[in-house]
Amino acid sequence: MADLVIENLEVHFSGVVALDGVSLNVREGEVFSLVGPNGSGKTTLFNCISGFVTPLGGTIDYGDLDLLSKPPHSIIATGISRTFQNLQNIPYMTVLDNVLLGNHSRIGNRETVRRWISRRQRELEEERALEVLDFIGLANYEQKYLSGQPYCIQKLVEITRALVSQPKLILIDEPAAGMNDQETMEIAKIIGEIRDYLGITVLVVEHDMSLVMAVSDRVCVFDSGNVITIGEPAEVKAHPEVISAFLGESVVA
Amino acid sequence: MKLRKPVTLILLITFFLACAGREPTPGVTDTEILIGNIQDLSGPMKELGMALPHGSNLYFNYINDKGGVHGRQIRMTMEDHQYNPQKAVAAAKKLIEQDQVFCLYQIIGTSPCEAIRPMLEENGIPLVAPATQSGTMSDRSKTGWKYIFHTDTGYDKQANILVDYAYELNASAKVGVIYQDDDYGENVLEGIAEAEARHGVTIQKEAFQRGATDFAGQVMNLNKGGATHVIIGGIVREPIIVMKTAAAMGYAPQFLGISPTMDHRVALGSGEAGEGFIAANFAQLYNSDTEGAELYRELFEKSGTDPKVMGMYNFYGFITAMVLVEGLERAGKRLTRDGLIKALEGVKGYDGKGVFRGITYGPNDRAGTEAVVLVENRGGTQRIISDWIE
Amino acid sequence: MKGRYDEENLKWIAPLIILVIVLPFLLRGATFSYRYYLYVLNIAGIYTILTVGLDLLSGYTGLISLGHAGFLAIGAYTSAVLVDQAGVPFGLSLIVSPLITGLFGILVGFPALRISGMYLGLTTMGFGFIVRRLIIALRTWTEGSAGLEVSKPVLFGFTFANDWHNYFLIYLFVIVVVVFARRVMKSKIGRALMAIRDSEHAAQAVGINLVRYKLFAFFLSAVLAGLAGVLFAHTMRFISTDHFDILLSIYFLIMVLVGGVATIYGAVLGTLFIVLLDFLAIPLFKDWLASFMAVQVADIQSLIFGCIMFLFIIFQPMGLYGMWLKMRIYWKLFPFNPKIKQT
């Protein structure tokens, strides 16, 4: 029912066509992967959904909400949170604070003031964040400053931050970039758990085909701002255009 | 038994404290009077900050060599306020509480002096001859007015006199004023407003920011407004540039200056453009043939200081020192702060060996002199062209 | 479950507050000129209130302000005019004047929505100049640049008549402001401000309204500067345009930098350090320094401050507070692990 429906999305950057009439829909409860070469417009699509980029034409609807009419900071209230391809963290805050940051939209003014005064209230807030950290597997990191932590940890903290607001849809941009095989499998596992245990829809951009094939319900292949094909992993893998274009080697590898 | 030592110590300390408490007046011993001075030694006015106390010490040393005031030597201790009113207050507290000075003397700058008013009142400590000519120093509506003995003719008074003088030169004169937008200019404007009321005219006013180096706009406006006599409320650089700018525009009014522009450097720096520039001053010049100036020149030469700095500011320090010493002499052998105030209130028409018109104080009068002489610049030398004007 | 508020080392707070309370008594016992030292401490206290606010804005939110002397001036003049000319009680002015200053903060905040870094520094510096012009222009109330005498603070019928009284008044506010700021910055608001500084994208993605929070940072910062201004006016009892120099704004920023940004405690330490240096230490040895260095006495002040800031930025970017934290860890681990591993 709360599907993300994107139609005819068109984005130009001073002459460069980043998205050329993209249409797709993400169904509730699935893991939907976007793959495609660098510069094919995947991140731009994310930026359109979260309001950072205003498209030239097209629509993005989430359930019966028109996302394009909302400023970036109102997107999270619709139940959509996201991570970024390049780390967007607050290095001089602790891991726990970074995670609590994700809770921002859930705390009203009155609650904020109450938390200045009441220690109990603060602890309640923290407990919830710590549960999510535990879920992701960062249980012992909460007191550490993010600055200086390994890339992999920082990436996971970003995912935790996106999860703590209890979204219905989470957008994850290249979670496994720069990670080794073991860490990639870890991420794959987490993505599966997000869908299965938390019941959150996942829209993920990823280059690592083993990860994509392992966790996706459906895969969408992008090239130069166009959708080449959408389908289940096996279908997509077999799609001739995809194989000839770019997938071939990496699937084998 | 163990207690004996601390107890003795405490008793001793109490004894000394008690002795200290019985001392009649801070800063005064049988052989010495300690006075406190706060100068700008490292801020925007540091050149004055060095010159003024140097001149004062010439006179104090002269008096000390003659045996001091009632057998007491005058010693001046200095603090630096960098022309920052807050530091001035800190320095004053230090002088009063830590150094225990008898009185304050010559603190430079209007805002530093204004800032320490509450302290003067709180401590009942006099400030003699603040080194600012702002008329507000002798304003009796202000906190602590009782403790400030101002020597100089206020800027307001000077502006007033200069307007009169312009009309004296030319009954159909059109007067303009160009002033600095700070406390100095503020005080000049007060005098201008008074003169406007008396003459029933409006005077064209042009303001410039402190530290400005370009006055083309203001001079152009004065030219357009047809001012024939222009009063300059600047210091040294401003009158030079104003007069040069006017000369370059072919605009040649009679320029008149408030006392800070009387500095010798204006006469030297303005060249052709400053020919005939007339500035007011509240005292005779250092090169005049008054007895005070002669004594000054003699002492200055003996001190071996660079003759280049002989001019206005050293002399200014020198003559205000005479006023303080006059007060101390009058206060008598049993010196107290109240005594000094009473004594100064009794000063009437003190002319400082001919350099003043006559400094007069009273129970309700804190303005020393209210007269000026006019100093004209001809060919780079300054010469007095008028009698005392009030 | 272990929360991070256990980290907030509350056991230091009580002794510190006690120290603040007994310090004047110690000073009085130690020296005749204690009021002189109290005066310097009072200045430090007033500036601390302001620099804590500046830390919120420039440290936490990353919005550089070189106009805080302007906010200080607005608070001071507003209160002076309200209390002495409009008859508003001092206690009410303590609330109203900072709020009015806060409105000016919002006004200055608007350009900050579009610019940042150096340009914002220049814009806010321009604001400082405008305030000065404004004070001169409104001479009916401010007496122009001649300066304004201000009445003593009166609260509940009690007149704060001297440095001794003022000390307790000022440091009451210092403690309240520091505790309050520390709390606010450890809450949702502080996290939001830091997020704006480090990643506007992340901030927006978690639902932070940039416009609202940037303006709020300016507002809160200006309110604190305004509060400092009120205390400044009534305890110094004379204010003039000379008090609120552009240089002062720069000093404020140095205080925050030297103390350590985005910690609140850093602003406190930095302010104490710089004010004590400026008023007590430098006057003692500047003549001595000038005697063997080829510089003018006048330049030594700026030289020293410049060097201090430079050294801190290069060697101790976490500031005095960072040094203190390291020291504490060092002592805790002392006999076993003298090598500090930074986390």
Ligand SMILES: Nc1ncnc2c1ncn2[C@@H]1O[C@H](COP(=O)(O)OP(=O)(O)O)[C@@H](O)[C@H]1O
């Ligand atoms: N803010 C921007 N300004 C200009 N061009 C952009 C911007 N963002 C992306 N692009 C361009 O749009 C195209 C798509 O980029 P992007 O969506 O980041 O690709 P992907 O995430 O698939 O690697 C690229 O050619 C990129 O250079």
Ligand SMILES: [Mg+2]
């Ligand atoms: Mg991308």
